[in-house]
Amino acid sequence: MVVMNRLINPGAGFARAGLAGMVFLAMLLMSSMAMAVKYDVVPPSGTHTGEDVPQPIEFPHDIHVKDNDINCMYCHTYARRSKVAGIPPTSKCMGCHKVIATDKPRIQQLTKYWEDKESPPWKKVHDLPDFVHFTHEKHLKTLAFDRDFPVEDVKEICAFCHGDVENMTVANKVKPLNMGFCVNCHIANKDLGAPGDCWKCHK
Amino acid sequence: MSLDNILNHWSDYRKGAEEGGHHDYEHRWAMAINLDLCIGCNACSTACYAENNLAVVGKERFEKGQAMHWMRIERYWDQQELEHPEQGASFLPMMCQQCGAATCEPVCPVAATYHTPDGLNAQVYNRCIGSRYCSNNCPFRVRYFNFYSYYESSWPEPMEQQLNPDISVRDKGVMEKCTFCMQRIRSVKDKAFMEDRPVQDGEMVPACAQSCPTSAIVFGDTMDESSMVSKLWKKHQVERGVYQKTKLAKKDADLRGYRIFEELNVDPSVMYLERVREDI
Numbered sequence: 292m293v294v295m296n297r298l299i300n301p302g303a304g305f306a307r308a309g310l311a312g313m314v315f316l317a318m319l320l321m322s323s324m325a326m327a328v329k330y331d332v333v334p335p336s337g338t339h340t341g342e343d344v345p346q347p348i349e350f351p352h353d354i355h356v357k358d359n360d361i362n363c364m365y366c367h368t369y370a371r372r373s374k375v376a377g378i379p380p381t382s383k384c385m386g387c388h389k390v391i392a393t394d395k396p397r398i399q400q401l402t403k404y405w406e407d408k409e410s411p412p413w414k415k416v417h418d419l420p421d422f423v424h425f426t427h428e429k430h431l432k433t434l435a436f437d438r439d440f441p442v443e444d445v446k447e448i449c450a451f452c453h454g455d456v457e458n459m460t461v462a463n464k465v466k467p468l469n470m471g472f473c474v475n476c477h478i479a480n481k482d483l484g485a486p487g488d489c490w491k492c493h494k
Numbered sequence: 495m496s497l498d499n500i501l502n503h504w505s506d507y508r509k510g511a512e513e514g515g516h517h518d519y520e521h522r523w524a525m526a527i528n529l530d531l532c533i534g535c536n537a538c539s540t541a542c543y544a545e546n547n548l549a550v551v552g553k554e555r556f557e558k559g560q561a562m563h564w565m566r567i568e569r570y571w572d573q574q575e576l577e578h579p580e581q582g583a584s585f586l587p588m589m590c591q592q593c594g595a596a597t598c599e600p601v602c603p604v605a606a607t608y609h610t611p612d613g614l615n616a617q618v619y620n621r622c623i624g625s626r627y628c629s630n631n632c633p634f635r636v637r638y639f640n641f642y643s644y645y646e647s648s649w650p651e652p653m654e655q656q657l658n659p660d661i662s663v664r665d666k667g668v669m670e671k672c673t674f675c676m677q678r679i680r681s682v683k684d685k686a687f688m689e690d691r692p693v694q695d696g697e698m699v700p701a702c703a704q705s706c707p708t709s710a711i712v713f714g715d716t717m718d719e720s721s722m723v724s725k726l727w728k729k730h731q732v733e734r735g736v737y738q739k740t741k742l743a744k745k746d747a748d749l750r751g752y753r754i755f756e757e758l759n760v761d762p763s764v765m766y767l768e769r770v771r772e773d774i
Contacts (some may be wrong), residue, residue: 426684432687
């Protein structure tokens, strides 16, 4: 930032006088640089009305994501490291909920599971057939990390296939996740290197 | 993929066969199998069963020719006047040769088998309708048809736990064959992609090569000039797209490379190393 100030204004006196303004300008510049992503992605299209999946604890995604601004990858930590995004272990929940909202009935339910050394029997909502190979890590690398997409906004990338989880309580399947859904997106994003080979996904 | 597309695809290939095919290949996986090292122990076949969820069909169906061994050891007796009839067998591990100009591909009515950018003959089980044209058109007889659903009989509970989750369990009415362990190729490529580097030689080892006690099977990418398999192909003067080649030094003991049915111009990806004796 210092370098940038010097470049914009070599006069030291003026720089001191307008330091606050310069810092503000530089921050604006940097934030706009961070927002500028390398290339555009055509998001997949299609809707689906999934059946409600009853979960052992009615987990509110909206409170976590919208109200408290927790990144998807904080809990679904395997998304950037492996094929599956993963359901967080109970220890992750308890990391916060040992102290936060301990008086709420759902948290007490969770604490009971934790104390009984059992994991809540979460149900899978987005289930692909066994003959399909899908990796979260490669999609995240291409769509987020390689594009310099701001990590704090990664929920927009997740929403491509998982819908607006931000405004859901218990997650519901709102995208078809069928072959047409995948293939159309892969064709639209061919320039990003989306493969069109059958064996990339079929196994 | 429409019929036109399939036909154009094929004619494109035939046009360019002399120049090595029409594909913009990413890899061209190939094997070199040293038959002088093969002891016929069937470890490769067993490893293949474990890796690729192959059904165990049982003795009766085996005798009917319905076995599902993607990797089979063929035995030949070519030495006369030995004391015992079992003596002197020579072995040949036989699997899908992943032909560059595969005869199975153009006959599939639904394009379930096609050529991948990896230079492999893919079999998409979901597309397959079980017409068995491909199997009948394969000169190597390495395609296997699921005449029955073997799930119950082959993996009785709790043996379904041993199934490899990276490859689907094929059901009745579907053709299947050796894939060069494409699930391993895929995971190796995924790993390389995540680490922003090309796939390295020796990283990808199929189940058969991994289990071979004498390391008779060498696997690699022939597009990578420095790979072990490229060097072997070059050393033994076996080339893709070339089906009749006068070898430089015929009497040289170490020019053993040949490809099976090379004269059919199917351009197999498997080179066998064995001195071909013409006096038999």
